[in-house]
Amino acid sequence: MKRLLRGGRVVDPVAGLDGVYDVFIDGDHVEQVGRDLPASLADGGHVIDIPAGLVLVPGLIDMHVHLREPGQEHKETVATGTLSAVAGGFTAVACMPNTSPVNDNAGVTELILRRAAEAGLARVYPIGAVSRGQKGEQLADIAELRAAGCVAITDDGHPVATALLARRALEYAGMFDMPLIEHCEDPSLKGDGCAHEGPRASELGLRGIPGAAEAITAARDILLAEMTGGRVHIAHMSAWTTLEAVRQGKSRGVNVTCEVAPHHFTLTDDALAEPVAYDTNTKMNPPLREARDRDAMLAGIADGSVDVIATDHAPHHYDEKNVEYDRAPFGIVGLETAVPLAFDRLVHTGLITLSRLVELMSVNPARILRVAGGSLAAGAAADVTILAPDLRVTIDRATLRSRSKNTPFHGWTLRGGVAATIVGGRVVYTNPDASLDLR
Amino acid sequence: MDAVQHDTPPLTTLRHKDLLGIADLSPEEIVLILDTAEAMKEVGQRAIKKVPALRGRTVVNLFFEPSTRTRTSFEIAEKRLSADTLNVAIGTSSVVKGETLVDTAMTIEAMAPSMIVLRHSSSGACHLLSRICRAGIINAGDGMHEHPTQALLDAFTIRERKGRIAGLKVAIVGDLLHSRVLRSNLLLLTRLGAEVWVCGPATLIPPGLDRLGVHVTSVVDRAVQAADVIMMLRIQLERMEGGFFPSLREYFTTFGMTEARVARAKPDVIIMHPGPMNRGVEIASEVADGPFSVILDQVANGVAVRMAVLYLLAGGSEHEAVA
Numbered sequence: 001m002k003r004l005l006r007g008g009r010v011v012d013p014v015a016g017l018d019g020v021y022d023v024f025i026d027g028d029h030v031e032q033v034g035r036d037l038p039a040s041l042a043d044g045g046h047v048i049d050i051p052a053g054l055v056l057v058p059g060l061i062d063m064h065v066h067l068r069e070p071g072q073e074h075k076e077t078v079a080t081g082t083l084s085a086v087a088g089g090f091t092a093v094a095c096m097p098n099t100s101p102v103n104d105n106a107g108v109t110e111l112i113l114r115r116a117a118e119a120g121l122a123r124v125y126p127i128g129a130v131s132r133g134q135k136g137e138q139l140a141d142i143a144e145l146r147a148a149g150c151v152a153i154t155d156d157g158h159p160v161a162t163a164l165l166a167r168r169a170l171e172y173a174g175m176f177d178m179p180l181i182e183h184c185e186d187p188s189l190k191g192d193g194c195a196h197e198g199p200r201a202s203e204l205g206l207r208g209i210p211g212a213a214e215a216i217t218a219a220r221d222i223l224l225a226e227m228t229g230g231r232v233h234i235a236h237m238s239a240w241t242t243l244e245a246v247r248q249g250k251s252r253g254v255n256v257t258c259e260v261a262p263h264h265f266t267l268t269d270d271a272l273a274e275p276v277a278y279d280t281n282t283k284m285n286p287p288l289r290e291a292r293d294r295d296a297m298l299a300g301i302a303d304g305s306v307d308v309i310a311t312d313h314a315p316h317h318y319d320e321k322n323v324e325y326d327r328a329p330f331g332i333v334g335l336e337t338a339v340p341l342a343f344d345r346l347v348h349t350g351l352i353t354l355s356r357l358v359e360l361m362s363v364n365p366a367r368i369l370r371v372a373g374g375s376l377a378a379g380a381a382a383d384v385t386i387l388a389p390d391l392r393v394t395i396d397r398a399t400l401r402s403r404s405k406n407t408p409f410h411g412w413t414l415r416g417g418v419a420a421t422i423v424g425g426r427v428v429y430t431n432p433d434a435s436l437d438l439r
Numbered sequence: 440m441d442a443v444q445h446d447t448p449p450l451t452t453l454r455h456k457d458l459l460g461i462a463d464l465s466p467e468e469i470v471l472i473l474d475t476a477e478a479m480k481e482v483g484q485r486a487i488k489k490v491p492a493l494r495g496r497t498v499v500n501l502f503f504e505p506s507t508r509t510r511t512s513f514e515i516a517e518k519r520l521s522a523d524t525l526n527v528a529i530g531t532s533s534v535v536k537g538e539t540l541v542d543t544a545m546t547i548e549a550m551a552p553s554m555i556v557l558r559h560s561s562s563g564a565c566h567l568l569s570r571i572c573r574a575g576i577i578n579a580g581d582g583m584h585e586h587p588t589q590a591l592l593d594a595f596t597i598r599e600r601k602g603r604i605a606g607l608k609v610a611i612v613g614d615l616l617h618s619r620v621l622r623s624n625l626l627l628l629t630r631l632g633a634e635v636w637v638c639g640p641a642t643l644i645p646p647g648l649d650r651l652g653v654h655v656t657s658v659v660d661r662a663v664q665a666a667d668v669i670m671m672l673r674i675q676l677e678r679m680e681g682g683f684f685p686s687l688r689e690y691f692t693t694f695g696m697t698e699a700r701v702a703r704a705k706p707d708v709i710i711m712h713p714g715p716m717n718r719g720v721e722i723a724s725e726v727a728d729g730p731f732s733v734i735l736d737q738v739a740n741g742v743a744v745r746m747a748v749l750y751l752l753a754g755g756s757e758h759e760a761v762a
Binding site for chain 2: 197198199200201202203204205206207208276277278319322323324325326327
């Protein structure tokens with residue numbers, strides 16, 4: 001299938017493009033990006049005029065997603081999760097290994113990849129466990145995971161248990177140029193906390209998780225990355241002190257990168273009290289923190305200290321969330337709210353340019369995971385997200401494609417959304433609210 | 440009377456479905472409850488301690504945590520108001536079979552009680568129920584969050600003894616981190632204009648307390664200096680395992696309320712404790728049983744205050760309370 005997408009704004013920071021271009025897709029790859037390409041190129045295919053106001057960008061990549069399969073299919077499956085992904089504008093997701101059984105062996109990796117191929121929606125990059133069973137004792141078979149298709153390792157859900165194991169993981173994964181993705185959390189400081197330790201948790205009578213619990217582990221792993229030369233990626237950063245540790249590491253030349261989730265640059269722990277007190281959809285790990293932390297995340301996104309926006313999409317069943325706050329599981333869904341939140345809170349506020357957003361959500365995830373994507377240059381896979389920057393989007397949990405509906409953003413109206421998602425030249429999602437007919 | 444200025448006619452009814460916490464009450468509403476409790480206290484002094492105010496109404500006492508005094512106090516209050524009361528005890532309920540709080544509440548709700556009095560170990564459990572139940576929810580203690588009727592009975596006791604709350608120096612000493620009694624008392628006492636000092640080991644002081652308009656110290660002598668009221672908070676012995684302080688002995692020598700410490704307070708100081716007490720840990724027996732102690736008054740007043748809360752939430756007004 002040939003498709004000539006004409007006259008849209010194309011933002012591709014890797015190719016240095018930000019302007020009106022035509023994108024010619026031949027089969028599964030981008031054949032050419034240029035001005036005023038002849039319609040005859042698409043002979044036998046489609047010529048599509050992109051309506052004014054829409055923007056073509058390299059396919060967005062969410063490098064922190066819980067697809068829950070195998071083992072927790074009541075929350076999400078690879079099929080429903082990737083449907084949610086493409087509806088959110090993501091052409092690829094990297095999925096966390098804390099499934100049941102844990103993705104610590106090639107068999108689980110292969111299952112996930114097979115399910116992804118069956119679904120035929122977003123690309124799926126499995127992330128393997130650091131330790132067998134994520135128990136924090138013995139390294140998983142990382143070379144085997146790599147060979148099966150894993151792109152990184154993590155014990156996400158938990159930190160790598162000890163400094164020694166983190167050191168070994170950095171050294172060992174370094175052989176394959178795989179990053180260690182770290183869920184930073186000192187378990188003793190976290191305790192049985194379920195909210196950010198601060199005045200709000202004090203008022204609500206919730207046990208606290210201090211920001212230092214995150215920053216201490218981040219600092220540990222940055223030092224270990226420096227020592228070993230390995231690559232560490234700090235997942236779902238939430239505390240200003242963690243950002244400071246990352247900045248210091250980067251200034252010393254350490255191979256450290258970091259990500260921030262949309263809820264951590266949007267919300268503070270005030271959301272635990274209002275509009276619905278003790279709403280379990282405000283419970284995630286790391287927790288929503290104070291304004292100082294949230295503002296630091298925004299500053300880090302603006303000044304380049306933050307490399308990636310990743311959702312930490314963590315679906316949980318309604319029943320699991322419909323309980324007492326301290327008994328509810330941590331996590332919210334994020335795939336379908338990330339683009340509207342990023343537009344509304346980052347781009348339309350003037351904090352960052354659209355080009356920078358593409359770096360945060362496409363270029364840098366591809367670079368860190370060493371996967372294809374991040375550019376629409378000739379020969380690249382035809383993974384394209386068509387954004388609708390001025391589309392009014394009202395988040396409605398009832399219409400989420402994810403199997404789970406646990407979002408604190410229900411009812412929010414935001415400016416900016418997704419018009420369509422193209423993966424490998426195939427149109428896998430079109431938004432009926434955006435005036436775009438891709439056929 | 441407390442120094443609440445009425446620009447509008449005084450409140451006579453409480454326009455709430457629930458009592459989830461002191462946080463939801465205005466100073467005027469707090470005073471209304473305390474005034475109503477005075478009338479209820481008079482009922483408790485009659486030979487026949489019963490009024491028909493809640494006749495035909497069902498009140499369920501749903502207690503997920505062990506409690507003797509609070510549950511007993513609520514039950515007596517309900518009976519004195521002629522309500523039909525039902526105690527759901529955790530050990531015999533479906534919860535041991537794995538039923539969720541929401542399902543338990545919905546089951547009880549289906550039998551159309553007027554009110555549910557809830558005690559639960561999770562902060563916010565009452566908020567969860569208030570969203571799904573038509574019945575009024577009365578918080579009888581939720582996790583580390585609030586215990587509003589305790590704060591109301593404390594305020595009633597202070598007002599009874601001191602004639603006012605505004606301007607009094609109140610020292611609250613003990614485990615500030617885990618105490619729902621503390622949170623409710625801070626909100627109530629600051630709303631009514633008291634000068635509140637809180638004191639405990641630094642390991643048991645939650646962050647942000649100073650932003651609530653109270654003085655925070657770990658020096659017990661500073662807290663009790665010239666105090667009108669000393670309120671002790673229970674040290675839960677299981678907290679020892681959290682390593683919050685080295686030993687009960689050291690806790691007592693550093694923070695325990697002794698006669699020597701009480702001597703720094705005003706000569707007419709009153710000593711309060713929400714119970715149950717750990718004698719020789721947070722409070723010396725000579726103080727607990729001494730001339731300044733109003734601990735048993737608190738228990739007695741608890742019934743009157745809970746009658747007032749039940750009555751007002753059920754839609755009663757102050758003036759017809761005991762007619």
